[in-house]
Structure formats: C-alpha cells, structure tokens
Amino acid sequence: MHSSAIFLIEFGAIILALGLLGRVAGRLRFSPIPLYLLAGLAFGKGGLLPLGASEEFVAIGAEIGVILLLLMLGLEYSASDLVSNLKTQYPAGLVDAVLNATPGAVLALLMGWGPVAAAVLAGVTWVSSSGVIAKVLGDLGRLGNRETPVILSILVLEDLSMAVYLPIITALLAGTGLAAGSITLAIALGVAGLVLLLAVRYGGHISRLVSSDDPERLLLVVLGLTLLVAGLAQQLQVSAAVGAFLVGIALSGEVAESAHNLLTPLRDLFAAMFFVFFGLHTNAADIPPVLLPALALAIVTTLTKTATGYWAAKRAGISVKGRWRAGGTLVARGEFSIVIAGLAVTAGIEPSLGPLATAYVLILVVAGPLTARYTEPIARRLTGHRDPVPANLAPAQEAEAPVTVTPSAADGQDRSGR
Incomplete structure (x- = not known):
C-alpha cells in the first residue's frame, strides 16, 4: 500500500509538472520538448529529485509514446502521397x-565510438522535427508560402526513410550478424512494401473495416490494432515504431481524421512521458563533457540543413528569399532524433551518446x-540581394504570393508529432 501511494504521488507530480511546463x-509560443527533456534530467540520475517507484511505469508509457508518435505521423500521409513524393522529390531526399x-x-x-554508434548518430543529425517545424510554420503564417510544399516533401521523405533506417539500426544494436541483419531488413522492406500496396489498392476497404460511428469503439479498435501490429513487428526484429507508422499509412479518409482527433490527447501525454523518460536515463553530470562537441555538431548541421532547404527550393523554382526561408525552417531536430538515440541508450553501446544527443537536440x-524566423533577413543583409520585381507589380505586391495548401494537409502537418 505504501509503495502504491508513493507511485501515485510521483506519477501525479510528473503529470502535473508536464502540464505546467506545457503551459x-x-x-x-515555443516547443515544449526542451522543457520535457530538462524535466527528465531533473528527475533522473544526478538530478534534483530522482524517481523510484514510478520509473518502470514511465518506461512503459514512453514506449507507448513512441508508438503513438509514429501512428499519428502515418495518419497524416496517404500511401499515394508517399509514392508521389518518392517520384518527384527523391533527389532532395538524397541530398x-x-x-x-x-x-x-x-x-x-572521430570520438572513437565505432561504426554502430556512427550509424546511430548519423540518424540523430539527419532527421528534422516535423512537429516543431509544423508549429513554426503555423506561428509564422507560412503554411501557404510557395516554399512550404518543398519543406513538407523533405519531411515526408525523412519519415518514409525511417521505415528502412530503424530496422537496420535495430539489427545493428542487437548485434546480429550480416545474414540475420539482411533477413531483418528484407522482412522490414517486404512488410513496408506490402502495407503500401494494400493501402494504395485497398485503403478504402481497410478504413471501412475499422470505421465506427462510436468514438469509443473506433479508439479501441485503432489503438488495439496499432499496439498489436507494433508488438508483432518487434517480435520479428522490426521496429515497433515502424509497425505503428505503417498502420497509420493504411488508414485514410474520415477514419484517419477521426482517429487523429481521438488519439491526439493520448499521444501528447505519452510523448511527453517519452521525453521525460529519455531525460531520466541521461545523467545531467554527463552533459558538460560533451557540450562542446554537441555545439559544434549543431553549428555544422545547421549549415547543412540550411543548404539542403536552399537547394531543394531552388530546384523547385522558388525565389531566393523562399530558398533561405526553407533552409532555416528545416534546422530544428526533436522527437525522432531522441527516438533513435533512445534505442542506442537502451542497448548500452556508448555511454556518452545519450548525453550528446540530449544536448544536441x-x-x-x-x-x-x-x-x-531570421535566416532569410540575415542572408539578405549579408548578400545585399533583392529578388527582381516585375514592372507590372505594384510595390505592395512585391512580397512573394502564397499558394493554396489544402486544409487537411496544412492542419495535418501542424498536428504531427515527429
């Protein structure tokens, strides 16, 4: 009874603290992710108030949080959207x-961590945060800008790439041999291809099968199906997150929209617990020794992400101002970087990797x-560049005209949680 009371007190304090930090x-008007990570550091080893009784429950909640993050991300995109983006934007994805x-x-x-840690840290620095970026686009009123579809396409390609990357990393961290790793990857690619095929051809039938007018039944069916598929994927040595992502892709239309609305509060709760859990397993005292490498890596990858967005927007025929805006918008890293680093922390491959990833994010x-907000005006000042204005445009029309983004796409991206 005493331990149960301590658990309730600790867990209640965590939820209350997360709510206050979110407020x-x-x-x-800022992402709550850094505050959640700092809360985890405060409650973790070497922190101000180390947890005891509720840590195991937080670990389970964190795993559910990752699954829900990927499910919700999959709900944002239809299989046809993913196929279309692969065909038209794959050069930008490769760059x-x-x-x-x-x-x-x-x-x-360079730090002597070995090839497996190198593959993990490559993923940490590769993937932008669609959740943070979507919020920024909405806050800055840029959802209708001409460069926004380019930004969203890059985010979609990164999300799709994770369906291949995560099984590879899972196999490497598990220490499986080349043959076993190849089998795992083949299974992952086969399952992903099969789900995409079924979603393209029979997505409507799958959605109708899951559909229900009763929100309670729909919530139970979608959540149960997601956890079941995620568990089966993990049993097959494929990432549970990938399984959840594929379930989201398979659902479409009104079912996806209704499921999104129902699951958003659950996702926010368990995703917050995930960030806290990652902070719990990072000793705050381990961060100062890796702060300079993390800062150097952040500076380098800020420049490379900016170059990526600039090049992709230039390829799409966007003006110079739009190219700089695209590059600056893609800089933020967040939940996916922590998910990847979390796999390595759980596997225990390199003690300094978790603190470095935390500091970097x-x-x-x-x-x-x-x-x-500031990349485009700073670049304009440094280069002294102004886009040419056609003679038939009045001065008030000099600003780049926005394009129309469908409400579902814009809202979906603004709600996503990678």
Whole structure:
C-alpha cells in the first residue's frame, strides 16, 4: 500500500509538472520538448529529485509514446502521397541524407565510438522535427508560402526513410550478424512494401473495416490494432515504431481524421512521458563533457540543413528569399532524433551518446524557431540581394504570393508529432 501511494504521488507530480511546463511553452509560443527533456534530467540520475517507484511505469508509457508518435505521423500521409513524393522529390531526399547524416557519423568515428554508434548518430543529425517545424510554420503564417510544399516533401521523405533506417539500426544494436541483419531488413522492406500496396489498392476497404460511428469503439479498435501490429513487428526484429507508422499509412479518409482527433490527447501525454523518460536515463553530470562537441555538431548541421532547404527550393523554382526561408525552417531536430538515440541508450553501446544527443537536440530545438524566423533577413543583409520585381507589380505586391495548401494537409502537418 505504501509503495502504491508513493507511485501515485510521483506519477501525479510528473503529470502535473508536464502540464505546467506545457503551459509555459504555450505562453512563450515555443516547443515544449526542451522543457520535457530538462524535466527528465531533473528527475533522473544526478538530478534534483530522482524517481523510484514510478520509473518502470514511465518506461512503459514512453514506449507507448513512441508508438503513438509514429501512428499519428502515418495518419497524416496517404500511401499515394508517399509514392508521389518518392517520384518527384527523391533527389532532395538524397541530398538531405548525405549532407546531414555525414556530420554525425564523422563525429562518432572521430570520438572513437565505432561504426554502430556512427550509424546511430548519423540518424540523430539527419532527421528534422516535423512537429516543431509544423508549429513554426503555423506561428509564422507560412503554411501557404510557395516554399512550404518543398519543406513538407523533405519531411515526408525523412519519415518514409525511417521505415528502412530503424530496422537496420535495430539489427545493428542487437548485434546480429550480416545474414540475420539482411533477413531483418528484407522482412522490414517486404512488410513496408506490402502495407503500401494494400493501402494504395485497398485503403478504402481497410478504413471501412475499422470505421465506427462510436468514438469509443473506433479508439479501441485503432489503438488495439496499432499496439498489436507494433508488438508483432518487434517480435520479428522490426521496429515497433515502424509497425505503428505503417498502420497509420493504411488508414485514410474520415477514419484517419477521426482517429487523429481521438488519439491526439493520448499521444501528447505519452510523448511527453517519452521525453521525460529519455531525460531520466541521461545523467545531467554527463552533459558538460560533451557540450562542446554537441555545439559544434549543431553549428555544422545547421549549415547543412540550411543548404539542403536552399537547394531543394531552388530546384523547385522558388525565389531566393523562399530558398533561405526553407533552409532555416528545416534546422530544428526533436522527437525522432531522441527516438533513435533512445534505442542506442537502451542497448548500452556508448555511454556518452545519450548525453550528446540530449544536448544536441536541446540546442537545435531552441535554435530552430530562431533560424526559421531570421535566416532569410540575415542572408539578405549579408548578400545585399533583392529578388527582381516585375514592372507590372505594384510595390505592395512585391512580397512573394502564397499558394493554396489544402486544409487537411496544412492542419495535418501542424498536428504531427515527429
């Protein structure tokens, strides 16, 4: 009875603290992710108030949080959207991967962490945070800008790439051999391809099968199906997160929209617990020794992400101002970087990897909204460049005209939680 009471007190304190931190972040119009990570550091080893009885429950909640994050991300995109983005934007995706994964891999090798840690840190530096970026786009009123579809396409390609990357990392961290790792990857690719095929051809039938007018039944069916598929995927040595992502892709239309609305509060709760859990397993005392490498990596990858967005927007025919805005907007890293680092922390491959990833994400999740806002005006001042204005345009029309973004796409991206 005593331990149960301690658990309730500790867990209640965590939830209350997260709610208050979320309110502070909302008032500041800022992402709550760094505050959640700092809360985890405060409650973890070497922190101010180390937890005891509720840590195991938080660990389970964190795993559910990752699954819900990926499910909700999958609900944002239809299979046809993913196929279309692959066909038209894959060069930008390749440039993104090369420019932004390389610095992480190189730093890990320079620090003597080995090839597995290099592959993990490459993923940490590669993937932008769609959750933070979507919020920034909404706050800055840029959802209708011409460069926004380019930004969203890069985010979609990164999300899809995770369906291949995560099984590879899972196999590497498990220490499986080349043959076993190849089998795992083949299974992952086969399952992903099969789900995409079923979603393209039979997505409507799957959605109708899951559909229900009763919100309670719909919630139970979608949540139960997601956890079941995630568990089966993990049993097959494929990431549970990938399984949840594929379930989200398979659902479409009104079912996806209704499920999204029902699951958003659950996702926010368990995702917050995930960030706290990651902070719990990072000793705050381990961060200062890796702060300089994390800062150096943040500076380098800020430049490479900016270059990625600039190049992709230029390829799409966007003006110079739009290119700089696209590059600055893509800088933020967040939940996916922590998910990848969390896999390595759980596997115990390199003690310093978790603290470095925490410091790196904290830096860029704070810097991301600033680079999104100020990269274009700073670049314009430094280069003295002004886009040519056609003679038939009045001065008031000089600003780049927005394009129309469908409400579902804009709202969906603004709600996503990677």
